[in-house]
Amino acid sequence: MTETAFQATESLRERSRYGNDPVRVRDLRKSYPNGVAALRGVSLAAYEGEIFGLLGPNGAGKTTTVGVLTTLVRPTAGEALVDGRDVVVDPLGVRRRIGVVFQDSVLDNEFSGVDNLRLHARLFGLPRDIADARIDALLRLMDLYQRADDGVRTYSGGMRRRLEIARALLAGPRILFLDEPTVGLDPEVRNEIWRLIADLRQREGVTIVLTTHYLEEAELVCDRVGILHAGVLVALDTPRRLVDALGEQIIDVRVLSDAAPVAIALTQTGVGSHAPLVASGSVTMASNAPSGDLADVLGSLAGAHAQVVGTAVRRATLNDVYLHLTGGATDHPPAPDGDPR
């Protein structure tokens, strides 16, 4: 998937030279009345037909960015264009071209699944015959056709999420925004949702901008990711390139007590591609050195430091990139079980 995503992104980058990126953000800033600066000069673009992931710890500015792009948050400064429309100057034009799936379920509980879709179709000005055809097709696509007339109060979490995605796609949006689309869902349903999202991009060419806490899933699904930290975009590239830039391997050293001396010793070995990351009970360092060399280094480290209780070498992941760029912020949930694809 990573390889495919990488190749797809190269092609997308080529297309973006024409300057009609569905999402383009320049020096975006947002300060709330309480003085909190949620965004401090973010610039990014999502290319036509790609899945773009916004990652970052809580409070990093992900939801604020999506809020600005969906016209729910007014930026303090900077520019945000969605399908060429400025979110401040032409918010109705923006809203006509987007579909949004919120983190929390926002279905109208008083109505059935199909009535929720009909309401949305009317709000987006879909002619009745077209709306009926699309509703029918989307209910089938989302495997909700048999339950369409049931009240959404009776839907499971996965069904509600599928209905929300169907609703967001109903008016044929150019860009689909998904804010934490799988949070709170069990692993099986999460896999199903990710598969659906990947299919939509693959088959329909919808540009998808999503935020997620699940980094392993983002690594598999997203063509490119932007990592936000404290309102600043600290990285923007394909997951593959970000991981490669960090280093191929990750050295994990578990310690009983003070990790600082071990971190210093690890730095002095000279095998690290970046400074080690020290957390409670562990030291982590990225490296491009061959596995054999790393095994020797770790062997001598364990011999010299009694507090070392375990060592391991593994392939670097997007999670490691995230931790290094955000200084070890770990307020995201643990990686889910299972392959999201």
Add this chain to the structure above:
Amino acid sequence: MTATVVDALAPVATTIDGRVPPWHGFGTLWLRRLQVTTKTASGIIGQLMTPVLWILVVGPALADSLGSFSPGVDYYTFIAVGQVAFLIPFTAMFSGINVIVDKEFGVTREMLVAPVRRAAIPLANAAAVLTVTFVQVAIIVGLGRLRGAHFHTSLSRLPWFLIATALLCLTMYGVAETLALRIGRQEAFGPLIPAIGVTPYFLSGALYPLSVLPDGIQQVGFLLPWTHAVALMRYGLMDGTNPRLDDIWHLGSDPLMAVLSAAVLAAYAALMLTIAVRTFKRTTLA
């Protein structure tokens, strides 16, 4: 995925591909709010219970026991019109709960990302509450007529009753929407429904003429939209009887005083709806 699905998901032309008309979505949102309201029939029935009890039982009993406070005034008809003024603010305030529920459950957010002008959302809700109110008022007036109230109206007088009904409803909906958005919690908003929706009614001249109230209290009554609404409703529905507009204005000319009371109500409605729309915009755009 079948070819049908692919076709169905392709971008489509909509009725708003050009400039979005200012009224776009209004009808849809009005209908949605109406459907939500009618799905909770207990709310509509609950709002009607007290005025129905007054119309069918308490009103006739009081009229029989007390007679009339002045010659030529049928007390039962007098307070039957007053019950309309009781019902309207109560219904309007009650609808504030729907505003909170929509916000709590995220339905408002879904509307906010649709190509609909922000102002259309509270205004469509107000229109839906107005629709429900007119149905409820028709029930109360109908029951009053069956129970023996002597309503006398005409094509020139009935509009005054309808205008008073509409403007009082819109005024109180504006109050309800504003408070609901600012308070944001059902448990905090609930106690305000009787406090704001009902209490001022007792100072409005709905049950007795304003002139019998002590000085000071009377002046408070003059300021209330209820007072102007009740007087206008009587002007519209009790032709041939003193509508007590003179209690407020002391000008001698009923048509002139009716215009003045309607102007006061219109000002209240415009002010409260403007505040409600502004509050809605402010609380939904971070």
